[in-house]
Amino acid sequence: MRKYIIKRILLCFLVLFGVSVISFGILHLTPGDPARLLLPDGSSQQEINELREKLGLNRPVQVQYLIYMRGAIKGDLGNSLYFKKPNLDLIKERIPATLILTSAAVFGSLLFSLPLGIIAGVKQGTFIDLFAMLFALLGQAMSPVWLGILMIFIFSVKLRILPSFGYGSIQALIMPAVTLGLPLAALVTRLARAGTIDVLSEDYILAIRAKGIGEKKIITRYVLKNVLIPITTVVGLQFAVFMGGAVVTENIFSWPGIGKLAISAIYGRDFPLVQAIMLVVATFFVSINLLVDIVYTLLDPRLKFN
Amino acid sequence: MKSIKLVIFLLTILWLLSSCLVGFAQEKVITFARPEDIQFMDPYDNINITNLIIDYLVYDRLVEYNPETGTGFVPALATEWSVSPDGTEYTFKLRQGVKFHNGEPFNAECVKVSLERFVNEKLRRGSDWETLKEVEIVDDYTVIVRYKQPSVLCLTTSIQAPMLPAKAFKEKGVALFDNPIGTGAFTFTEWKRGQHIICEKNPDYWGEPAYIDKFIYLPINEDSTRLAAVLTGEIDIADTMPPDQVPLAEAEPNVEIFRMLAWDQIYLGLKVDTPPFTDKKFRQAVTLALDRENIVKFILKGGRPSTGNIPQGVFAFDDSLTPVKRDVEKAKQLVKESIYDGREIRIIVPTGWYPKSKDVAQAIQAELMEVGINATLEILDGATFAEKRAAGNYDIYYTGASQPGDVDSFIWMRIHNDAMASGYINEELNKLIEDQRQEVDSEKRVEMLRKIENIVNTEVAPHAFVYQMEHLYFQRTGITGYRYYGNKCPDLRYVHYGE
Numbered sequence: 001m002r003k004y005i006i007k008r009i010l011l012c013f014l015v016l017f018g019v020s021v022i023s024f025g026i027l028h029l030t031p032g033d034p035a036r037l038l039l040p041d042g043s044s045q046q047e048i049n050e051l052r053e054k055l056g057l058n059r060p061v062q063v064q065y066l067i068y069m070r071g072a073i074k075g076d077l078g079n080s081l082y083f084k085k086p087n088l089d090l091i092k093e094r095i096p097a098t099l100i101l102t103s104a105a106v107f108g109s110l111l112f113s114l115p116l117g118i119i120a121g122v123k124q125g126t127f128i129d130l131f132a133m134l135f136a137l138l139g140q141a142m143s144p145v146w147l148g149i150l151m152i153f154i155f156s157v158k159l160r161i162l163p164s165f166g167y168g169s170i171q172a173l174i175m176p177a178v179t180l181g182l183p184l185a186a187l188v189t190r191l192a193r194a195g196t197i198d199v200l201s202e203d204y205i206l207a208i209r210a211k212g213i214g215e216k217k218i219i220t221r222y223v224l225k226n227v228l229i230p231i232t233t234v235v236g237l238q239f240a241v242f243m244g245g246a247v248v249t250e251n252i253f254s255w256p257g258i259g260k261l262a263i264s265a266i267y268g269r270d271f272p273l274v275q276a277i278m279l280v281v282a283t284f285f286v287s288i289n290l291l292v293d294i295v296y297t298l299l300d301p302r303l304k305f306n
Numbered sequence: 307m308k309s310i311k312l313v314i315f316l317l318t319i320l321w322l323l324s325s326c327l328v329g330f331a332q333e334k335v336i337t338f339a340r341p342e343d344i345q346f347m348d349p350y351d352n353i354n355i356t357n358l359i360i361d362y363l364v365y366d367r368l369v370e371y372n373p374e375t376g377t378g379f380v381p382a383l384a385t386e387w388s389v390s391p392d393g394t395e396y397t398f399k400l401r402q403g404v405k406f407h408n409g410e411p412f413n414a415e416c417v418k419v420s421l422e423r424f425v426n427e428k429l430r431r432g433s434d435w436e437t438l439k440e441v442e443i444v445d446d447y448t449v450i451v452r453y454k455q456p457s458v459l460c461l462t463t464s465i466q467a468p469m470l471p472a473k474a475f476k477e478k479g480v481a482l483f484d485n486p487i488g489t490g491a492f493t494f495t496e497w498k499r500g501q502h503i504i505c506e507k508n509p510d511y512w513g514e515p516a517y518i519d520k521f522i523y524l525p526i527n528e529d530s531t532r533l534a535a536v537l538t539g540e541i542d543i544a545d546t547m548p549p550d551q552v553p554l555a556e557a558e559p560n561v562e563i564f565r566m567l568a569w570d571q572i573y574l575g576l577k578v579d580t581p582p583f584t585d586k587k588f589r590q591a592v593t594l595a596l597d598r599e600n601i602v603k604f605i606l607k608g609g610r611p612s613t614g615n616i617p618q619g620v621f622a623f624d625d626s627l628t629p630v631k632r633d634v635e636k637a638k639q640l641v642k643e644s645i646y647d648g649r650e651i652r653i654i655v656p657t658g659w660y661p662k663s664k665d666v667a668q669a670i671q672a673e674l675m676e677v678g679i680n681a682t683l684e685i686l687d688g689a690t691f692a693e694k695r696a697a698g699n700y701d702i703y704y705t706g707a708s709q710p711g712d713v714d715s716f717i718w719m720r721i722h723n724d725a726m727a728s729g730y731i732n733e734e735l736n737k738l739i740e741d742q743r744q745e746v747d748s749e750k751r752v753e754m755l756r757k758i759e760n761i762v763n764t765e766v767a768p769h770a771f772v773y774q775m776e777h778l779y780f781q782r783t784g785i786t787g788y789r790y791y792g793n794k795c796p797d798l799r800y801v802h803y804g805e
Contacts, residue, residue: 030689030690031689031690031693031694032687032689032690032692032693033689033692033693034689036689036692036693036696037688037689037692038353038430039353039430040353040430040431040433040715040719041692041705041707042707042715042716042719042720042723042725042726043433043719043725044719044723044725045696045725047433048696050428054428082345083345083346084346084480085346090499093498093499093500094499094500097500149528149530149531152530152531152534153530153534156534156535156538156540157534157537157538160538163540164531164534164535164538164540165524165526165531165534165535165540166540167501251527251528252528252530252531253528253531254524254525254526254527254528254531256498256499256500256501257500260500260527261500267658267687267688267689268689269689
């Protein structure tokens with residue numbers, strides 16, 4: 001087990017290295033000069049070149065990369081060209097908001113969809129089952145942009161029970177969390193339902209029933225554990241993806257998270273900031289994946305002995 | 307079950323209470339939302355004009371725009387001023403008894419430290435003050451701003467160069483701008499990036515005190531959300547609203563729409579040094595093909611067709627000019643007579659920079675094709691567009707220009723210095739542009755600027771102007787006291803709910 005974890009951690013570092021190289025490369029290959037964008041429209045080439053020199057953009061790409069990574073390893077993620085502030089500070093300002101939104105979306109959708117899916121699987125063919133399938137279909141079909149704006153108009157403008165934007169209150173969290181979490185809830189419902197049906201049709205369930213174990217215990221002990229295996233993977237991945245910035249949701253609800261910061265940094269070709277965000281997000285991603293894998297081994301005894 | 311019901315009941319009460327408590331605040335607050343966030347608070351190093359909104363509240367400048375007319379200047383921190391006959395020296399008499407938010411007194415030293423930043427540092431607004439030589443302190447309340455060459459732009463550029471506290475700036479340098487200190491009607495209280503900026507009333511303001519206690523700036527990027535927020539009353543003023551949402555705002559009785567003709571114009575830049583643009587006939591055909599009326603009326607539902615490179619509201623604007631009228635037959639004929647060989651004409655268009663740019667570009671493409679020009683569109687993201695444009699990698703580029711009240715920097719950078727690689731070299735035009743920069747006599751300068759405009763219009767080089775933009779604000783009824791300028795950054799010091 002320990003060997004497995006150590007191997008996985010080493011792999012994490014390899015992935016982070018790969019991400020840093022690829023993101024740096026793509027960013028620099030894309031047309032667009034940050035110095036030009038930082039100066040007034042119509043500035044002379046000479047002024048732009050002077051700024052490039054000052055920002056160190058004229059050095060060869062490989063050198064820029066090495067200089068950046070040398071700082072990054074020490075914990076210095078450089079300064080944003082646009083904001084002229086340390087990138088780590090800018091990211092730290094935004095992480096709590098993204099974390100709160102992501103957690104609310106993920107846990108909210110789990111709380112709703114897991115029981116829904118399981119009950120639908122147990123009570124196949126009933127109204128609950130139909131509702132669950134409909135929910136799963138709509139949840140994955142609805143565009144978050146459309147859904148978000150629609151909810152604002154219904155719950156904020158028409159009914160006046162929820163704020164249309166903002167950060168800091170639970171009311172303000174509800175709509176963004178629903179918008180973000182709905183596709184995930186839909187997916188989890190389907191997986192939970194399918195998994196439940198699968199497990200309940202297994203032979204060993206028949207054996208357990210014969211032993212006299214009650215339905216409730218069967219569901220909570222056997223069905224739940226088995227269903228959680230694929231769901232953990234999906235949820236873990238989604239959590240990590242959301243941490244990368246739920247850009248659309250953040251934009252619609254003016255949620256001050258990392259997604260918006262990343263998008264404007266990319267549009268502005270703010271190389272150091274984009275690189276910093278990539279590294280931070282990738283770190284989250286690999287850490288969460290590692291966590292998921294460890295949880296996985298706890299859930300599935302078959303893996304313990306590998 | 308009973309306990310769950312009780313919990314739900316209590317939670318609901320708590321929720322209702324928390325949303326009610328906000329309404330009990332006694333202080334007068336105005337909330338203002340705009341798509342962009344503030345970049346940083348150093349007005350000297352900032353090209354992001356959104357900052358001006360906060361700058362007006364927190365800082366003061368030597369002069370201000372005349373609030374009645376929007377152009378022309380009135381005293382602020384300078385009580386009187388005069389220009390030397392050769393235009394190289396501006397003498398300012400300063401207002402006495404003014405204090406910064408940290409208690410420091412405002413005097414000539416502050417003017418020197420502030421403006422000489424352009425001499426000592428490399429700043430992004432530096433091109434406005436290229437020819438500044440020094441600031442001489444005559445006495446505590448008199449300064450002379452001295453230029454290396456005659457300048458006509460001292461007052462215009464000083465709008466975006468507010469006065470900084472000399473002592474605090476010498477101590478902290480640019481770190482001062484994390485908590486800006488000015489002499490303004492409001493103090494800069496709190497800044498949570500991406501969330502809000504809060505400014506509070508300065509009780510010791512030298513000028514007329516503000517009506518409200520608190521001003522909150524919110525960056526809300528999504529147009530629909532900004533609209534919803536002003537419809538519910540969560541914000542008081544929504545800035546930069548798209549014309550499509552006007553009907554929704556009109557339907558709400560508590561919201562009114564304020565329209566402002568901005569100093570921004572959209573124009574087409576032509577690659578004059580490459581055939582067929584080398585042929586004047588072809589260029590004329592391009593401008594004759596455009597249906598400016600149509601674009602303004604149906605696509606933008608506001609604004610005005612352009613008459614030249616000087617927008618309405620800006621110094622030297624000529625209201626006797628009329629926009630080029632669309633003439634399809636003549637354009638077709640000119641295309642046939644020109645050297646045009648039927649090749650693809652590429653129009654590059656940036657996304658996200660201007661409202662409805664895609665729609666307008668598509669209309670223009672269709673209009674050009676109607677007269678026999680094989681036009682194609684390349685819709686690019688802003689950064690890529692800027693690269694291609696600077697490299698001259700286009701046949702036509704679609705872009706806008708905002709003026710700070712004077713067309714000088716526009717014609718200097720985009721015609722004289724050809725910053726967008728159009729390849730157009732007109733000696734007469736360039737000489738006029740150089741001369742007008744230094745012409746101190748206002749009337750003579752107007753003549754020169756109009757002559758420049760005329761040459762660009764007749765030659766259709768290097769630009770063909772399309773339309774001047776309208777800027778829309780949606781606000782709650784009863785709001786008054788604001789000053790909106792064509793630079794799209796309102797002066798909100800005196801905004802309040804009027805009786």
